[in-house]
Amino acid sequence: MAAPDGAAPVPRGHRRFRRRLRTRIILSFLLLGTGLTALFAFLTDYARQRVESQLVEDVMNKNIDEYARRFYLDPGNARPELPVQQMYGRVVTREGFEQLRRDEPDWYELPDGIHSISGRDEVGQPFAYKLAVRKTPDEWFFLAYDMTQTMRGEVQLKRALFVSILLFSALSLVIGWWSAARVMRPVTELAARLRAYRGSSHPRRLAAHFPEDEVGQLAEALDDYALRLTEVVQRDREFNADVSHELRTPLAVIKGAVELLLSRPDLDERTRARLQRIQRAEQQCSDLIGSLLLLSRNERGQGSSDVAKVAEQLLDSHRAQLGGKPLELRMEGEQGLVIEAPEAALSVALGNLVGNAVKYTPQGEIVVRLLPNGVEVVDTGPGLSEEDAARLFQRGYRGTHAGHSQGAGIGLSIVGRLCDLYGWDVSVQPRHDGEHGVVAMLSFGGAIPADVETDGTEA
Numbered sequence: 001m002a003a004p005d006g007a008a009p010v011p012r013g014h015r016r017f018r019r020r021l022r023t024r025i026i027l028s029f030l031l032l033g034t035g036l037t038a039l040f041a042f043l044t045d046y047a048r049q050r051v052e053s054q055l056v057e058d059v060m061n062k063n064i065d066e067y068a069r070r071f072y073l074d075p076g077n078a079r080p081e082l083p084v085q086q087m088y089g090r091v092v093t094r095e096g097f098e099q100l101r102r103d104e105p106d107w108y109e110l111p112d113g114i115h116s117i118s119g120r121d122e123v124g125q126p127f128a129y130k131l132a133v134r135k136t137p138d139e140w141f142f143l144a145y146d147m148t149q150t151m152r153g154e155v156q157l158k159r160a161l162f163v164s165i166l167l168f169s170a171l172s173l174v175i176g177w178w179s180a181a182r183v184m185r186p187v188t189e190l191a192a193r194l195r196a197y198r199g200s201s202h203p204r205r206l207a208a209h210f211p212e213d214e215v216g217q218l219a220e221a222l223d224d225y226a227l228r229l230t231e232v233v234q235r236d237r238e239f240n241a242d243v244s245h246e247l248r249t250p251l252a253v254i255k256g257a258v259e260l261l262l263s264r265p266d267l268d269e270r271t272r273a274r275l276q277r278i279q280r281a282e283q284q285c286s287d288l289i290g291s292l293l294l295l296s297r298n299e300r301g302q303g304s305s306d307v308a309k310v311a312e313q314l315l316d317s318h319r320a321q322l323g324g325k326p327l328e329l330r331m332e333g334e335q336g337l338v339i340e341a342p343e344a345a346l347s348v349a350l351g352n353l354v355g356n357a358v359k360y361t362p363q364g365e366i367v368v369r370l371l372p373n374g375v376e377v378v379d380t381g382p383g384l385s386e387e388d389a390a391r392l393f394q395r396g397y398r399g400t401h402a403g404h405s406q407g408a409g410i411g412l413s414i415v416g417r418l419c420d421l422y423g424w425d426v427s428v429q430p431r432h433d434g435e436h437g438v439v440a441m442l443s444f445g446g447a448i449p450a451d452v453e454t455d456g457t458e459a
Contacts, residue, residue, distance in 0.1 A: 021187070025180035026173065033172020034165065041161035048157065056145060057114045060132040063087060064143040068134060071141070088144040097140070107131070107142060118151075126151065186215040194222070203230070240293055247289055254282050273320070280317045284351065287344035294345070295417050303342035307375055307444075308335035310346050311354075311368045318358050326363040333370030339444045341422050349418045349426070352411040353377045353440040361437070374443035384430045384438045392428050 067089045092100045101108040106117070110133045118128040128147040134140070190206065197203040203226045206219040258279045262272065294301050308331070315329045322329075339346065357366045357379035364380030384392075393416040412428070419426045425443040432439075 022180045022184045025183060026176040029176025029179060030169060030173045033175070034169040037165045037168040037172075041165055045154075045158060045161060049154075052150065056130055056147075060087075060114055060130055060143055060145055064089075064132040064134050064141055067091075067143055068139075068141050071139070088146075090142040090144075092140045092142070094138050100140070107133075111135075116147075118147075186210055186213075190215060190219055190222075248286070251282055251286055251289075254278065255286075258282065277320055280320070284317070284347070287347045287351075290342075290344045291348045291418060292414070295414070295421060300421060301342040301345060303340075304338050305341055305343045305346045306335075307337040307339060307346065307350075308370055310343055311350060311370070311375065314347065314351050314354050315368060318354060322358070327358065327361060328365040329358070329368075330365065331368045331370065333375075334372070335370060337370060337372070337375075337444075341444075345418055345422060349415045349424070350375065350377075350442060352415045353426075353428075353442060356411065357381065357438070357440065364437075371443075373445045374441060377440040377442075378431070378437060380435065380437045383436050384428065389429055393426075 071091050097108075110131065112133050112135055115131045115133065116128070117131055118126070120126050126148070128151045130145040130147055132141075132143040132145075190210065193206055193209065205223050207216055207223050210216040210219045258275050261267070262275050262279070267275070290301070311331055315331060319329055354366070354368065354377055357377050361379040361381035366380075367376075367378045369376040369378060393412050415426055418424070419442075425445070426441065428438060428440045430439070431437045
């Protein structure tokens with residue numbers, strides 16, 4: 001059946017996924033630790049490369065100048081000695097420019113400056129070196145600095161940084177897990193205490209079990225809310241009990257007076273019919289008061305009801321109120337269906353469906369059809385829109401065909417609450433057989449909720 005507020009409950013599978021607070025705390029620590037470690041590793045490697053490159057270039061700039069100076073001091077020495085290891089120097093005179101273009105085309109095209117060169121040698125081993133170039137019109141000076149060992153050290157450093165990222169990420173995960181457990185422990189305890197108080201009409205104070213921190217403030221707010229809610233519920237129950245008691249007293253007087261008047265043999269038929277109408281109205285009021293009282297207490301009344309008998313009584317009651325309206329009320333189907341519910345509850349639920357059909361059907365017929373495990377009320381009224389069908393059980397909602405008819409739009413809301421209480425299903429849909437009208441279905445096949453108390457007296 002439709003939810004009382006008119007909105008169908010959203011299935012759990014379609015709700016937006018939300019991580020638990022504990023999981024969010026752990027993920028926050030993990031992402032923070034991993035992010036900071038990765039950033040530190042990147043900056044470390046970047047700074048190492050910048051500093052190393054700057055130092056090597058400064059050394060090579062100084063040494064190539066020294067290399068050129070030594071060459072000019074002894075022009076006959078084609079390869080002056082270098083004061084620094086891991087360096088290879090070469091001087092090419094004007095006569096060797098063409099030979100250099102054939103042997104080392106890459107060196108031949110390089111301009112003045114420091115250049116990084118890498119690749120693989122004849123046996124597939126990687127190599128890398130820095131090459132300083134100084135070109136004059138008569139001589140070209142080349143100074144190479146071997147970076148192979150440095151490249152291997154860089155690979156080892158990156159591996160070490162990667163391992164450190166993994167270690168710090170694991171450490172962040174452990175710290176996050178521990179912190180989440182510490183942070184969530186009072187929240188979990190608060191939730192456990194709330195679950196332990198479920199169903200109690202006098203919940204105990206929560207704030208006394210927690211320190212004066214955020215969780216303690218939350219416990220105090222919950223205590224205050226529970227106190228105010230308990231007072232509201234208590235006032236509501238007292239009001240319902242008082243109203244029920246005060247209304248049942250005059251109804252009992254009316255019932256006794258009517259029964260006494262009906263026992264007189266000298267009554268004319270018109271007076272007897274009016275007294276019987278008062279008697280039926282008194283019975284309907286008593287049933288409604290009893291059902292509303294049970295609804296306010298969320299209690300199910302005990303007893304059994306013959307659906308056919310109650311339906312026939314309701315049809316007789318509405319026939320007497322037609323007032324010449326061209327409307328036929330009849331019942332069909334197999335009799336003998338008995339349900340575990342008091343007649344008062346069934347009379348209120350089924351009576352609202354029949355009453356609505358009578359109210360909004362100007363002419364034609366209303367059929368109460370008995371089914372193996374339910375009952376249908378089929379009318380030939382103006383029909384029902386999809387919007388009305390979706391919102392009809394909302395409290396205070398009146399359909400588009402209500403017009404200026406009397407009613408506050410709470411009858412079907414009461415029917416929906418009764419169905420929730422007794423585990424029934426109710427629906428109101430347009431007819432699908434090509435005829436105008438509405439089909440109201442009341443099914444008794446639903447399971448009775450286990451968390452509903454049972455009243456020991458029959459309503």
